[in-house]
Amino acid sequence: MHSTAPKGHSFDEAPEDCIHCEIRRLAICAVLKEEELAAMMAITRYRSLAPGEMIFEEGEPARSLYNVASGTVRIYKLLPNGRRQITGFLFPGDFLGLASPKAYAYGAEAVTEVNLCQFDSAAFKSLVDRFETVKSRLLERANDELTVAQEQMLLLGRKTPLAKLSSFLLRLARNNARWERPVDTIELSMTREDIADYLGLTIETVSRTFTKLKGDGVIALPERTRVVIKEFEKLEEIAEDFE
Amino acid sequence: MHSTAPKGHSFDEAPEDCIHCEIRRLAICAVLKEEELAAMMAITRYRSLAPGEMIFEEGEPARSLYNVASGTVRIYKLLPNGRRQITGFLFPGDFLGLASPKAYAYGAEAVTEVNLCQFDSAAFKSLVDRFETVKSRLLERANDELTVAQEQMLLLGRKTPLAKLSSFLLRLARNNARWERPVDTIELSMTREDIADYLGLTIETVSRTFTKLKGDGVIALPERTRVVIKEFEKLEEIAEDFE
DNA sequence: GGCGGAATTTGATCAGGATCATAGCTAGGC
């Protein structure tokens, strides 16, 4: 399996060794000493999923926690009438399972091909109790996610479609920076429908808004899954809904 | 100061003694042993605020953390054009300052008269490091808030105004249960504007939606600040947007 | 390379909620 698209790193293979794991520096395992890492590896199983595969369902007992090793994951909640809200996209290095004391509060699915490090909840919990640093790291993560969540509430409740999509693109662009990848080129691993369900819009509005941003010369769309930011500062202004 | 409205407890006085503090069982201090409580008290200052007073502003360095001892607090984010999203209401026992590693990620204001236990960030941090249980408790809290935040994203992105307001009322009703107060009577401590900014609506839509729920016999509004739930199950259905 | 199905874009119309406007209510001050 080799891709033609240029990228900073490639995470197509399931990691089998935490010590050489490329994403470790961004994951919760970054804080672990070598012997702690060994303890972590002992409770780790690896899991690969094809695009669209379910990882777990909302309401299911939370038996496992995960690190995303490669690929994109979406987490979401559903309404009885079928409407879906994607509450987040997870990327390599992200931790999956926070906020789930007993049952998962949301569903999770693979957007692309995905490799996961899977931990048994109970084993992970006892490991957290043994390694102080991991608990701190989790708290840090939870706080970061809380900040992102509040940002997203502002977006969902008070931003225009144009500002919503711009904010989304900027978030992806900034995420690129963590991987030493160019900040002005974004690979969209998710569909327009996913984006719509993340931003509280419809597919059509997302599509029209892309067209608008393209027409205004703020972005280019050389391919449907590739966005090039032409005017970063302009995009930032639009994202903040200046009037 | 004594109110005529019946309530389970009264927290009108600033607590001056954690040991007899009535809200402790719900606050992060619930897990503290007596000597730990003493350490906590040593870094605690009390602060009283009038309705509308600011507690801190978004972006300000996060020098203090708080427990809400009495009253209602709103936390919010603003857009440059002045639009506001209230990301949460805090009630007695809630912790204020999570998600703020360095600068506050949101502003906070008193909705009603408010009493706070104020902790110096640095002192609190070192206390957290000393008392393992507090860190666990904070992580637990952060996880709970994350769950609530996701629930709120679903609400903001995908629910109708009717379902939004119903969900909000149910949340307040369930919060009553924690205080051994009747679940079917809700005291609204915030204005229609606050509710609108919390639900991603306008004042007018909030008002019309109250009228609708009243007209359908699901709730009663004996006073503007008091909601009586007449048909709990019906309200729950509406909140989930069944069609 | 052509075929077929899905994803995306674009177009036309509709409606829900925002906006603008006004009136009613209520609490606090004198």
Next chain:
DNA sequence: GCCTAGCTATGATCCTGATCAAATTCCGCC
């Protein structure tokens, strides 16, 4: 107990984004 200011409710209109519909592009597959 009245007056005023702010909050709330209601009415009229508008407009953005949803919905419905169709055309187009893309991609995997043979």
